[in-house]
Amino acid sequence: SITVAPALTLTDREYQSMRDIGIAIIRAVGVDTGGCNIQFAVDPKTGRIITIEMNPRVSRSSALASKATGFPIAKMAAKLAVGYSLDEIPNDITKVTPASFEPTLDYVVVKIPRFTFEKFPAADPTLTTTMKSVGEVMALGRNFTTALQKAMRSLEQKDASFSWADLPDVSDDDVRESVLEAISHATADRIHSVQRGLAAGLSAEEVFHACEIDPWYLDQIQLINEVAAYIRDADELDEQVLRVAKNHGFSDEQIAALRVLDTGVVTGIRHALRVRPVFKTVDTCAGEFEAKTPYHYSSYDSETEVMPRDRPAVIILGSGPNRIGQGIEFDYSCVHATMAIGSAGFETIMVNCNPETVSTDYDTADRLYFEPLTFEDVMEVYHAELAAGEVLGVVCTLGGQTPLGLADKLKAAGVPVLGTQPEAIDLAEDRGEFGTVLERAGLTAPKHGTAVTASEAAAIAENIGYPVLVRPSYVLGGRGMQIVYDRTQLLDYMASATEISSDRPVLVDRFLEDAIEIDVDALFDGNEVYIGGIMEHIEEAGIHSGDSACVLPSLTLGEDVLERVRQGTKAIAEGVGVRGLLNIQFAIAADVLHVIEANPRASRTVPFVSKATSTQLAKAAALIAVGRTIDDLRGDLLAAEGDGSTLPLDHPIAVKEAVLPFRRFTTVEGKIVDSILGPEMRSTGEVMGIDHNFPTAFAKGLLGASVKLPTSGTVFVSVADRDKRAMVLPVKELVDMGFDVVATTGTAAVLSRYGIKTTQVHKHFEADAEDRTVIDYLTAGTIDMVINVPSGRQERADGYEIRAAATANSVPLITTLAEFAAAVTSLEVIRDSKFDVRSLQDWSA
Structure with a gap:
């Protein structure tokens, strides 16, 4: 939900009533000290107040309130817990007032959640009581319109800011009904529908009846529309027009669109007229006392507070x-x-x-x-x-x-x-130039090409052979990435791809099946390379690195492969011109080392590698950026000798495991979205397990990610033909541990031939009316773990109902054979609870 502070539509009576009720609840519950979060609902017609819930702890909104006000709630709660009283704790920002002075705001704060429904295209985008946002932004302004517009452009999403292009024709009854229908549904885009509806001519009353957003906020959005019209219709873009625009949060890009100008032209005019922001300070006291901590936000006032x-x-x-x-x-x-x-x-x-x-x-x-x-x-x-x-x-x-x-x-x-210059960043992303770097270094990349049209993409795919991996340029998290198995699927992808241009073509790569993927984080200072760590992915290539579990040090890579990775890393760092951090993804298939991609920046694995190897890669990279060398940093931030690729044999094993959010996303029909992993990242977090051996470290990782594997019971197995031979050994180990196995027709037949006792069960689309299917068993709670490893487009579609039922019923689900094998090795540890608990400092000693 979009959140505003201070509360702008409450009466003073309502505000004081909630304050009194809150204090009464805290006393009744018995919260002696610390943070507390209470949620209220207020009926705007009658003023009736209902308490929704109370949490006697700091919460997600506590962090937001701390940033909005400059009052660090969690820090204060910790000090109160050890015996301080509020009047004994000084305010960090003013240095002269105590914490018992409640913060006062002379600005407006707007928080907007960030959604990523594009990662779950089948998910219902309707907002409900289940949290679906994965992040948020906050903006501060001297008024609501400024704070709102700043927050919207902070989202970094295409079309996040208000736009006045191609407004709907609400004089057409069908269009009018369609717009009001969109406004009536709580979605991430509702605020845009409201703004465009009002700009197109809907009355505030119509919009209010459709969405019941407080009329004051609708009036403010209409005010933004009126300012947009003023900007568009002004005779010239003079100082007055620009100041009005900026005082309501309009960006140069929005002004340029309204005036049909280039953004750079608007910026140039604004600078020439000296219309530039000043920066105000968050001081917790609305200017009553001087702030000692520079915590700034922009405003188009006259006086700056930057010292x-x-x-x-x-x-x-x-x-x-x-x-x-x-x-x-x-x-x-x-x-x-x-x-x-x-x-x-x-x-x-x-x-x-x-x-x-x-x-x-x-x-x-x-x-x-x-x-x-x-x-x-x-x-x-x-x-x-x-x-x-x-x-x-x-x-x-x-x-x-x-x-x-x-x-x-x-x-x-x-x-x-x-640090690393823009030219190096562009070189690493440009397939042609990066290919030249690899060629000079004698390194191999999967066959690839770049395409702007569907016919170009199809021709490349025919030349290099299916399956292929297709993705847009300049993306993070594998967004828009897909493994394509045939021409029809490729043409469908190209038809749905957006923002394709000669500057941003679609990249088409030969997909390496049955390859082991390797992640490397390294530092380069222009002379020396320091490898932070060489991580071996547990899942096979084709699963996004952010979703794949990985292990450090690697388990199965020989010294010959590690040395080739070291040499390849140095050659790429030199060829690209990195100064600081570099992440490279390799894949080894049939003993050939392939370079998948290189990113001359910090990667998401830097914290994991730093903790697993007791080095401080980010600090080292920052100092390299300001002129230090790796040699300068050895013995301090970095190891005195060697690096993360030369760890001793007795070094602790660290496992990174992804945290996946599938249960929160349902389709319009109410089913859980498909939980199959692929080249597009879907995890929202990660955990680390560390121990002397891999099974225990992996078990800790699973438990940290809230994956509770059963220690007994029934396991359902359904594996693609290509993986049936490889599944036999881990399934036999399950049986030896006392598990019962049920499997689909083909999988059961293979297991039976190997002498493994298996009960056959029908898939949902194979059974007669009187037969019980795997879905029935999952719903009844008689299956304790699901192993579903599909291959290819049709098999993935066939297994969707099984995976959705497993997720909906909180049954542990494994969708790759490599993770299945790893999980089986950890089951004995989990069953016996053989965990050696130590601090990270002890593991690092």
């Missing part, structure tokens, strides 16, 4: 809202970089818009700017800091694809980019 400084500054661009493919792992790198650069004597400047992150704590960096990560907004922060003192440059390679996408424009605008 001059003496030390040179480094600006670090954060990762923006969490989403599938770009989550909190990148914030880890940004935070550690901030620590390292600060310790090196520089002033650290953080720019981010995500209230869930550590990077947006007011005490992480020397200065925090809570701003959208767009070119316009980042340039204004740079301009403000340049006026305050020397700026050494901007770090773009730690926050994922968001800041990486800004590097070219920033450098072209004269901003010094630290």
Whole structure:
């Protein structure tokens, strides 16, 4: 839900009533100290207040409230828990007021959730009582319209900002009904439907009856529409028009669209007229006391609160809202970089818009700017800091694809980019140029091509052979990536693909079946390579690296393969021109090492590798960006000798396991979306298990990811023909442990031939009316684990109902043979609970 602070539509009586009720609830429940979250519902017609729920702990909204007000709720709760009282705790921001002073806001805060329904195309996008967002953004402004528009462009989604192009013709009754129907449904796009409906001519009354959003907010959205009309119809784009636009949160891009101009032209006019933002400070007291902590947001007022400084500054661009493919792992790198650069004597400047992150704590960096990560907004922060003192440059390679996408424009605008340069970033993404780097190094890549049209893609696929892997350029998290098995499926993909151009073609690669995928995180300073870790994926190639479990050190890679990986990593780092972190994905098939892709930036595995090997890769990368070398950092942030590719045999085994959100997403018919893994990332988090051996480490990873494997009972097995031989040994081990096995016709026949006792069960579409199917057994709770490993398009479709029923009934589901084999090795550990619990420091000793 979109959230606003302070509450703008409550009367003072309602506000005070909720305050009194909240205190009464806290006392009645018996919360002596600490944080507490209470949710109310208020009837806007009668003022009746209902308590929805109360949580005697800090919550997700506690983090938001902390960022919105500058009052660190969790920190205060911890101090209260050890005996402090509020009047004994100083306010970190003012340094003179106690924590017993409740925060006061002289600005408006808007939080908007970030959804990724594109990762689950079959999912019903209707918002319900089940949380479906995977992240959020927050924006601050001097009024609601500014905060709302800033938050919308912070989402980093196509068409996230309000637009006035191609408005619906609501004079047509059918169109009018269609628009009102869209407004009546709670979806992620509802606010756009409201804005476009009002702009097209619907009355506020019609819209209110369709959605029942408070009339005050509808009036504010209509005000934005009126300002848009004023911008569009003005005789010229003068200072007054620009100031009105900016005081209501319009970006240069929106103004340009309304005036049919290039965005750069609007920016140039605005700068020439000296219409630039100033930066205000979050101070918890609405200006009553001076703020000592620089926590800033932009405003088109007259007076800036950015203070001059003496030390040179480094600006670090954060990762923006969490989403599938770009989550909190990148914030880890940004935070550690901030620590390292600060310790090196520089002033650290953080720019981010995500209230869930550590990077947006007011005490992480020397200065925090809570701003959208767009070119316009980042340039204004740079301009403000340049006026305050020397700026050494901007770090773009730690926050994922968001800041990486800004590097070219920033450098072209004269901003010094630290670390890996935009040219290297583009080279790694350009198939032709990167192919040349590989060719010079004697490295192999899967046969590939780039296509702009469907016919080009089909010709490439015919030449290199099916199956092929197709994906757009410049994406993170495998978005839009698909394994295609035939021409028909390829043409369907090309028909649905968007944003294809000569600058952003579709990439077509030969898909390597039965390959082992390898992930490498490394550092390069221009002379020396330091490999942080060589991770072996547990699932076979074709499962996105973010969804695949992986192990470090590798289990099955020989020294010959590891040495080839080391040499290949150095050749790519030198050829691309990396200065800092580099992630490379290799695949080994038939003893041939293939390079899948290289990303000259921090990857999502940096935190895992750093913790598994006791090194601080992100800190080291940040210092390399400001001129240090790997040799300088050895013995401190990095190992004194060797690196993560030369770990001793007795080094602890670490396993990274993905956390998957399938249960939260249902189709329109109410079924769980398909939980099959593939090349498009779907996990929303990850966990790590560590121990002396792989089975125990893997067991810890499964338990950490809330996958509770059974220690007895019945296992259902359905495996594709190509994998039937490989399934025999793990199934036999299950039987030896006392499990009963039921299987589909083909799988049961193979297992029976190997002397494994198996009960045959029908698939849902094979059974007669009187037969019980696997779906019936799952619903009845008589199956304790499901192994469903399909191959190819039709088999995946056939097994969907089984996978959906398993997920809906909370039955552990495994969809790859490699994970099945790994899980079986861990079952004995889980059954006997043989866990050696130690601190990470002890494992690192």
